Amino acid sequence: MKLPQRFSYRRSLSPSIGVFTYVNKQGEERSLPFKTVKVLGQKEGVAEGFDNKMIPKASATAKKLGEGNPHTIEYCHVPYDANRVFCRFSLTVNANSIAPEVCNDTEVIEAMSEFVKSYIAVKGYNYLAERYLIQIISGAWLWRNQYSLGTTIRIRTHKGRNLVAENVQPHSGQKGWQQNLAGWADLVDEFSEALINPGTFLLCEVEAEIIPITCQEIYPSQAFSDRDSADTAGRIFQKTMVDGTESPILGAYKIGAAIAQIDDWLDDAVEPLRVGQYGVDKKISAALRTPENGLDFFSTITQVEQLTDEINAKKQSNNRAHFLAANLIKGGLFQKGAAN
Incomplete structure (x- = not known):
């Protein structure tokens, strides 16, 4: 099959932002606060002492390197009176991978349709549905916020499904534990059906209930910013309004990245990669799926x-x-562009 000049798929999984709240000892649920702090760090990093050729800089004197390195950051932690922290997001599942959103080649449309029919027939979408749900129910989307005294994950669907996984951390690294959850097989079927049936969809409400330690640090998604002065925070959070108060969040892109971290379908991956066209392993800053190896x-x-x-x-x-x-589910522009 040759790539056409117009060829794209709309994504099938659409997560929202993740909103943090906490419950105090009086049982009141509130927005999670954050603050801007000025810290006096040390001068660190290779550029402080060396040039690009690793030759010591004349300015890198003992006195200069011993000076403080003041900077401003945004910092977030669990309030002292908190006994629970919640993070919630929603997920919409559609059957957009069944056919291209845009394609100007009927032969390509037919070839992709035949592939999808064959993949459905061998329960391929059921397999992917379970892989995505495992990422959700395990709390992988919490990233660095997974570590606590205990985390319960709940998934509720607009069709009335309600699945609960308590204390998920001890199951980390174990395979198949999710299958013992009440309603797991039915949820996988609902998820799969939403991926393959254009006449339906699935709306999921996902909640993590976290038991924190005292004043535990929280890691929201960071936002890019231009520093105008030394007083401007060099690290800021993505935020939204919760009950009229600005509160930090997990970004939808970051949550989606965790849900899609299921590509373990090649031999060179140490751990599952995020689904993508070139199989990028961020830990080694390299693509494992390249035109050279044909993967x-x-x-x-x-x-x-x-x-x-x-x-x-x-x-x-x-x-x-x-x-x-999985890449069709992710969606994107797949065309080769204008003819040369």
């Missing part, structure tokens, strides 16, 4: 007919099919 999305999608034939012949899916379908 990238574009090399895969241009072989979609062969991939469909493999699925039909073996009556089962494979890692390449999972990778392709």
